[in-house]
Amino acid sequence: MLSLDMIVLGCADDRRAAEFWKSALGYVERDPDDPDAWVVLLPPDGLGPGLAMDVSDRPAPEFPHLHLDLHVRDAAEQRSEVDRLVSLGAEAVPWKHYPADADFVVLADTEGNRFCVVDGSSGAAVPGGPDHGAETPDRPAVSRARPETAGPVAAIVPEEAEDGTASVARPSAEPAPGRPASPGPVAPIAPAIAAGPGRAPGPEPRDDGGRSAAGTATAPATPPRPPASGPPDAPPGPVTAPPPPAHPPTAAGVGGGSGIGGPLSFRPDESAFAGAEHLDPAFVAGFDRKQGRPDPAAEIAALREHGIGPRATVVDLGSGTGQFALAAAHAFGSVVAVDVSPAMQDHLARAAAAEGLTNLRQVRAGFLGYEHEGAPADAVHTRHALHQLPDVWKAVALRRIADLLRPGGLLILTDLVYDCSPDEAEPLFRQWVAGAAAVDPSDGYTAEDYAEHLRTEFSTFRWLLEPMLERSGFEVLRSDYRGRVFARYLCRRADRPPRADG
Numbered sequence: 001m002l003s004l005d006m007i008v009l010g011c012a013d014d015r016r017a018a019e020f021w022k023s024a025l026g027y028v029e030r031d032p033d034d035p036d037a038w039v040v041l042l043p044p045d046g047l048g049p050g051l052a053m054d055v056s057d058r059p060a061p062e063f064p065h066l067h068l069d070l071h072v073r074d075a076a077e078q079r080s081e082v083d084r085l086v087s088l089g090a091e092a093v094p095w096k097h098y099p100a101d102a103d104f105v106v107l108a109d110t111e112g113n114r115f116c117v118v119d120g121s122s123g124a125a126v127p128g129g130p131d132h133g134a135e136t137p138d139r140p141a142v143s144r145a146r147p148e149t150a151g152p153v154a155a156i157v158p159e160e161a162e163d164g165t166a167s168v169a170r171p172s173a174e175p176a177p178g179r180p181a182s183p184g185p186v187a188p189i190a191p192a193i194a195a196g197p198g199r200a201p202g203p204e205p206r207d208d209g210g211r212s213a214a215g216t217a218t219a220p221a222t223p224p225r226p227p228a229s230g231p232p233d234a235p236p237g238p239v240t241a242p243p244p245p246a247h248p249p250t251a252a253g254v255g256g257g258s259g260i261g262g263p264l265s266f267r268p269d270e271s272a273f274a275g276a277e278h279l280d281p282a283f284v285a286g287f288d289r290k291q292g293r294p295d296p297a298a299e300i301a302a303l304r305e306h307g308i309g310p311r312a313t314v315v316d317l318g319s320g321t322g323q324f325a326l327a328a329a330h331a332f333g334s335v336v337a338v339d340v341s342p343a344m345q346d347h348l349a350r351a352a353a354a355e356g357l358t359n360l361r362q363v364r365a366g367f368l369g370y371e372h373e374g375a376p377a378d379a380v381h382t383r384h385a386l387h388q389l390p391d392v393w394k395a396v397a398l399r400r401i402a403d404l405l406r407p408g409g410l411l412i413l414t415d416l417v418y419d420c421s422p423d424e425a426e427p428l429f430r431q432w433v434a435g436a437a438a439v440d441p442s443d444g445y446t447a448e449d450y451a452e453h454l455r456t457e458f459s460t461f462r463w464l465l466e467p468m469l470e471r472s473g474f475e476v477l478r479s480d481y482r483g484r485v486f487a488r489y490l491c492r493r494a495d496r497p498p499r500a501d502g
Helices: 014-025 075-088 281-285 287-291 297-305 323-331 342-354 391-404 422-434 447-456 462-471
Strands: 006-011 039-042 050-055 068-072 104-108 114-119 313-317 334-339 360-364 377-383 405-418 474-482 486-493
Touching (some): 014 050, 075 114, 313 323, 323 377, 391 405, 391 462, 405 462, 462 486
Parallel strands (some): 006 050, 313 377, 377 405
16 A cells, blocks of 8 residues: 655755755754765654655746645634744745635745645644544535645745745846836826915815824825816816926925925925824834844844945934844944934934943934935935835935935845735735734734735835836845845945936
């Protein structure tokens, strides 16, 4: 009688794959001291099939015939395990065929081999259990939500595969999937509608003060309309735009500088975009715990490796509680920590004083309001802050960052960026939300936190962000993506001026 003894996984790096699966499943290596043996992993109790690593460089077909299912007992364990596997090096896969009630989450291992983490409570029996494979009236033997067609697959994905399941050290010269060709000349902006004598053109005020129920500033739901000149149901007549001024306006609040905020202000209120919670001292007190206290050592090392020396000036935009700024102040000559939140700044000031730092200066401002003083900065860092601006203002902010840097200065940008085409977006979002690990929002980011981000914040596509960087005057040295959602860019201010044409 035949029995299943071994599952063989193709991989480009057998040692890396073995370390991942040992940590994922608790397996042990059969011949750890034999350099010539295949890397074979076995269950520690000897029950169940083993995993063997077969070195291969063949690209994977889109729908290979085999994949792995890993079962857990309930949804809470599924969230916890998905988070753990991602921390070990797995990648989230935006599976296109997720049903609305999916009980599985699709991941890829370090080699791109895809597998599912299945919630056994939804109907799929837990392997090894007494009723594994059995069917009862209230529970079929297979996952209810799993489509009958070929599911996620265990297969090699090349390092620069188009579906983005692996990190890419440098951006490809080819457009990302769904990325449009470079746009041509920009059409002229239509003149704004006059809002009335003595008033600047712009949208009508909103009854809710311009904020959504979630507390994030939003654009008006509909474009402004001129005052009605006939019956309420009459169509609006032709609109005549006001003549342009004879020269650029110079009133307070228009143009650059810190005067923004006057009656003619057109820049967004960055403190409102940041969200009310970031202004709340109680929220800020638990912010580091919710963020998971990310270690800034990799960013510090990247700056040093690219020539940022101990006497350098570094600007941290959106510094928050100072997770990066405090470490940077120990590594570099001068650090400017910029944030719109008084509560965040108070928290950072106390931490800097406790560490005896005298080379850290704080400025209360945002991307659009910060005015750099003194010699150009050597480097700028920003983490999970740029997404608070809509794309138009992201581009403006990036150009302002380039302007405050010396030629050859560096930018480290870490943020939520969607590495997918528009038709892949909703499957990716659904998978990302389903993979949230935290249940208590004080312990980390929950599924509702992720959904709130998608509804109210302004993370953008990779194929939009990278042209923004280029046209703002940056050269991308490295881009790393995790799960096609979390991105880190290392950029250098280019010597050549940014492109001004279409």
